[in-house]
Amino acid sequence: MFEVSAQQTFAAGHALRNYHGKCENVHGHNYRVQVTVEGESLDETGLLVDFVELKRLMSQVIERLDHRFINDISPFDVLNPSAENLAKYFWDEISRDLKGDVPVRVSEVRVWETDTSIAVYRPHAISRS
Numbered sequence: 001m002f003e004v005s006a007q008q009t010f011a012a013g014h015a016l017r018n019y020h021g022k023c024e025n026v027h028g029h030n031y032r033v034q035v036t037v038e039g040e041s042l043d044e045t046g047l048l049v050d051f052v053e054l055k056r057l058m059s060q061v062i063e064r065l066d067h068r069f070i071n072d073i074s075p076f077d078v079l080n081p082s083a084e085n086l087a088k089y090f091w092d093e094i095s096r097d098l099k100g101d102v103p104v105r106v107s108e109v110r111v112w113e114t115d116t117s118i119a120v121y122r123p124h125a126i127s128r129s
């Protein structure tokens with residue numbers, strides 16, 4: 001099994017609903033996102049997925065969020081903009097658009113809200129042969 005990961009950062013504001021504490025107030029984070037892709041074979045060039053393509057897909061999602069108030073952006077106008085839900089959102093969006101010359105899938109998304117606070121989304125449904 002091969003794995004490839006790429007990281008990108010963005011800055012955005014949010015406020016957590018149904019939460020009692022500092023994070024119910026509007027505040028910002030310098031988010032870091034890491035997307036990991038896995039697959040069993042490489043293309044003719046020896047790549048699982050082109051980093052350029054993976055980062056392009058990540059940037060498409062980040063463009064919607066960067067320097068914005070996340071609570072205003074669908075689905076976070078309804079869904080709480082927690083790091084956990086952001087990780088699942090990146091997984092959904094990138095999984096939908098990811099395709100390569102060889103079978104690949106997004107195995108994990110990590111979202112850092114701070115240097116020491118990380119949320120991970122990893123679907124259980126991945127079947128491994």
Ligand SMILES: [Zn+2]
Pocket residue numbers: 014023027028029113
């Ligand atoms: Zn926060």
